[in-house]
Amino acid sequence: GNSVTQMEGPVTLSEEAFLTINCTYTATGYPSLFWYVQYPGEGLQLLLKATKADDKGSNKGFEATYRKETTSFHLEKGSVQVSDSAVYFCALSGRNSGNTPLVFGKGTRLSVIA
Amino acid sequence: DAGVTQSPTHLIKTRGQHVTLRCSPISGHKSVSWYQQVLGQGPQFIFQYYEKEERGRGNFPDRFSARQFPNYSSELNVNALLLGDSALYLCASEVVGETQYFGPGTRLLVL
DSSP, X not given: OOEEEEOXXXXXXXXXXXXXXXXXXXXXXXXXXXEEEEOTTOOEEEEEEEOSTTOEEEETXXXXXXXXXXXXXXXXXXXXXXXXXXXXXXXEEOGGGTOOOEEEOOOEEEEEEO | OOOOEEXXXXXXXXXXXXXXXXXXXXXTOXXXXXXXXXXXXXXXXXXXXXXXXXXXXXXXXXXXXXXXXXXXXXXXXXXXXXXXXXXXXXXXXXXXXXOOEEOOOEEXXXX
């Protein structure tokens, strides 16, 4: 079945540091890939998405590229801020099968210190 | 535009009780999905409904049930609550085949 594996946290960075959170997936067909962010005490917010190979999703300085050859969708940001502290979830949806439930990784907690 | 709304925000129940959680989708969204997020884990899919019919079901026991109403709002029901049902329950709505947008969740504590 479909699955997502993302790097274990927590990740602690100083403000303005470079961020990478690794995400790899296993899926049949051609899934859509997502990064969601969860701030303390809140639900999930869509951060970015990519629907086909080599697509790059971007939002708020975050980027991720859909790499079919390595089945990866790593999240990057060039300069993190304290306000980026949150839990980040990588997810996929096997849309080509007509079934849209999201499959999530376990999440990576990011703490940015000033 | 209003986002996905859920009620209540917090709930405390005891083992063996029943609970009903409610969700209103974004206007124009006809599909609603429910997810369970246990502390420290990613959300797990429970149900998807579209046009009042069940479209998909995750690996959850029959104690979990749901329905969707003509206005596309939805309820999630859990019977015979167990301690392990304590979690954040998330509702997401979408135009089918597009991105899912999540509500703030209902935090359920079972004592």
